[in-house]
Amino acid sequence: MNFVRQLGALLRMNLLGLPQRLGLVCTTVIGVTCAVGVLLSMLAMGVGARQQAMGNVRPDRVTLLSVGALGTAQSNIPKNMAVLIPDLPGIRRNAKGEPIVLAQASVFMTARRKLSGKPVGFPIVGSGPRLTDYTPELVLTAGRMFRPGLRELIASNYCAEQYQQFEVGDTRTIQGRDWRVVGTFDLGRTGGSCVVYADLDTVLSAFGRDSYNQINVMLQSPSSFTQLVDAIRANPVLRLEARHEADLVAQNMQQVNGILNFVSYFIGAILAVAATIGAANSLYAVVDSRRRELAMLRAVGFNGLPIVVSILCEAIILALPGALIGAGLAWLLFNGRAANPFGFQFHLVISLSLTLLGVAWALCMGLIGGLLPALRAARVPVTVALRAT
Numbered sequence: 001m002n003f004v005r006q007l008g009a010l011l012r013m014n015l016l017g018l019p020q021r022l023g024l025v026c027t028t029v030i031g032v033t034c035a036v037g038v039l040l041s042m043l044a045m046g047v048g049a050r051q052q053a054m055g056n057v058r059p060d061r062v063t064l065l066s067v068g069a070l071g072t073a074q075s076n077i078p079k080n081m082a083v084l085i086p087d088l089p090g091i092r093r094n095a096k097g098e099p100i101v102l103a104q105a106s107v108f109m110t111a112r113r114k115l116s117g118k119p120v121g122f123p124i125v126g127s128g129p130r131l132t133d134y135t136p137e138l139v140l141t142a143g144r145m146f147r148p149g150l151r152e153l154i155a156s157n158y159c160a161e162q163y164q165q166f167e168v169g170d171t172r173t174i175q176g177r178d179w180r181v182v183g184t185f186d187l188g189r190t191g192g193s194c195v196v197y198a199d200l201d202t203v204l205s206a207f208g209r210d211s212y213n214q215i216n217v218m219l220q221s222p223s224s225f226t227q228l229v230d231a232i233r234a235n236p237v238l239r240l241e242a243r244h245e246a247d248l249v250a251q252n253m254q255q256v257n258g259i260l261n262f263v264s265y266f267i268g269a270i271l272a273v274a275a276t277i278g279a280a281n282s283l284y285a286v287v288d289s290r291r292r293e294l295a296m297l298r299a300v301g302f303n304g305l306p307i308v309v310s311i312l313c314e315a316i317i318l319a320l321p322g323a324l325i326g327a328g329l330a331w332l333l334f335n336g337r338a339a340n341p342f343g344f345q346f347h348l349v350i351s352l353s354l355t356l357l358g359v360a361w362a363l364c365m366g367l368i369g370g371l372l373p374a375l376r377a378a379r380v381p382v383t384v385a386l387r388a389t
Helices: 003-016 018-053 157-162 200-206 222-234 245-289 291-299 304-334 352-378 382-388
Strands: 061-066 101-112 119-127 139-143 152-156 171-174 177-186 196-199 214-218 240-244
Touching: 003 018, 003 304, 018 245, 018 304, 018 352, 061 222, 061 245, 101 200, 119 200, 152 157, 157 177, 196 200, 222 240, 240 245, 245 304, 245 352, 304 352
Parallel strands: 119 196, 152 177
Antiparallel strands: 061 214, 061 240, 101 119, 101 214, 139 177, 152 196, 171 177
């Protein structure tokens, strides 16, 4: 008998025998279901956080940082350097013919949650006059925009909902002076974080600073990026680096994603090991119960390789429904649910790529769990069948 015919016969025998091993089958399927379901539900946090952070990212927006800065917090751009940027090529202009260049400086403050009273730190972003040109997704939902030269704030709706003293009309004490909240706004698909804007010069004066953290530029088109970079490099006075908005957002999310992925794979690996051991024990029990049958198959001419492959296929077949059930439960119970682990809110996302990862994870568990029992089945001596006869 050739390999294919032997394998087909063995698979048919294995599948027909599944109803007689229903308890062992359920043990394997439930274990894989739990492992895949927990893994996907945990990884869904990272997918949701990345999707929300990238929700408003545009290819025609660029951020300029000082040379060598790892991020906006470490960047320092003097005012005499910033005044040269509007004259660079490739920059889009607004309806008034003004270049869309937005200088910003960030300073940190603390606020207390409405429910728990727990203090949380986040930045106030001092912004120049073309904030709405650079961020057209910013839509005021109450109040008005802050006015230049005044100690006024506008806060995202998330701030007003989650933290104390961020509703329109509230007054906050910052650097010993009163600042008034004059408006709240929505940021579209990235509205799950606390963002506070104020007048740039007023913020710099209140905190005794004379430089910016970043200069944001709206390009005429995404292809203008190279033109802008070449112009910056050609001017030795401009010690700046240009970064796409998507790259900067991805860098800011790197630490959060790292934590979420580590926790997800750590917990998922523990459950996967438990499920794999359970599958292996079940298959060992099946092999032990079929020792006489396997020995007789060897005696009539079945080779060891088809037996190994048939046991591995059985393990994969048992793992597959567990993967699909686990993915389905994760999607049903967690997809779209809100999470708030690091001070910003996002929704869990069970994507197609995440589901395929869960299926692959389950198949690996099936292969690993079935390997040793399969090798044991192939080594059943023919003398077992002869003695039984």
